[in-house]
Amino acid sequence: MSKNNVTKVLLNDCDIPRQWYNILADMPNKPAPYYSPRTGKIATPDELSAIFPMELIMQEVSTERWVDIPGEVREMYAQWRPSPLYRAKGLEKKLDTPARIYYKYEGVNSTGSHKLNTAVPQAYYNKVSGIKRLSTETGAGQWGSALSLACNYFGMECTVYMVKVSYHQKPYRRSLMQTFGAEVIPSPSNLTNSGRAILAKDPDSTGSLGIAISEAVEDAATHDDTNYSLGSVLNHVCMHQTIIGLEAKKQLEVIDEYPDVVIACCGGGSNFAGLAFPFLADKFNGKNVRAIAVEPAACPTFTKGVFAFDYGDTAQMAPIARMYTLGHDFIPEGIHAGGLRYHGASPIVSQLYHDGFIEALAYGQKAVFEAAVMFARTEGIVPAPESSHAIRAAIDEALKAKEAGEEKVILFNLSGHGYFDMTAYDYYFSGKMEDVDYSEEKAKECITKLPKVDA
């Protein structure tokens, strides 16, 4: 096979990585430790063990470069992994670019996004530690679907607090979670103290990821047989996702390619981490490769936020982390890429951005949907609104290459498909979609409420 005639590169079951890559082993500056929201001091493993199993807490702080993937997890991965790597021939032709564009397609599992890559190991580690139920939040619904399926695999119960605006925008996501046996609750709800507090202030609150996280954490903290599970942001989640980049590297090797630039959208940072970290490992060794995280203009965590300690959630129950943030009570406008509406970002990705190893870009949703539709019409896959942020940036890189007459190699992560997001496409086609900018004033005010820690 050569890069000139390749449309896709497939690998076999035996090529599924046996280990995840832990970038903490190689980063020049490590992220700051987590702090307890109660004491303002460094969070102890004991505090974290109220909501997480010990194995995941150990992974969170591990500095081992390679961490073994358990056999049972690898077996489940084999249902949809290795995922295909495509060359975007149709898109290249449409753009008339000398750039070669590749994408790793993570929508090939039954829940339609990369999130199942971490849902399965998280459910597994909780199961073997004797936990009966997992609680979690979901924005657009992809994470909730993934965890519902993973819990179902391992015979566990699953409770999903779903951001209210998405609950109504995406009723079929809710049905999907129920199909896999989960209980789905619109958030804010009146089932938790955090939910009730929000509703008392604003009965019409459409919710946010920060609020839903508070509800799910409270549920786990107040039930012995229940743990909490997070679909992004945390170090162990980013590490589980590195199978994406590890596979992509192998696939590109088969056709003797190496990317000049890797691109992924960024909500909490996990699909970006998953694709980019294995390439950044080479960058730490002197290789010349760029990595771009793409975020929505309505929630511009990296491009407009501050690098500071902040709570992971609105009700200040989740650990405090140093990250790029717009403030824990910043509630972004209800844009269609629900999975990118998080006020903060992965502490590791934040540190890498702070240290200049990666770049960030923000786009408005109209430019993003224009790219999504062009991609659908040239590649035949309807992309998730979140993933379409990466497509927009990949297109712009390809157009720059055209202007410069450069043979650039571009790799992006197609983190999921958009077949549950047709309402969003409908908005776009009917001309009702608007570019909602973030409110600088609101963010400025939110940033005055950052916590003080004993650092």
Ligand SMILES: *Cc1c(COP(=O)(O)O)cnc(C)c1O
């Ligand atoms: C959740 C989601 C994202 C954003 O989350 P990250 O942790 O930043 O990857 C991106 N794309 C899809 C399809 C998602 O479901």
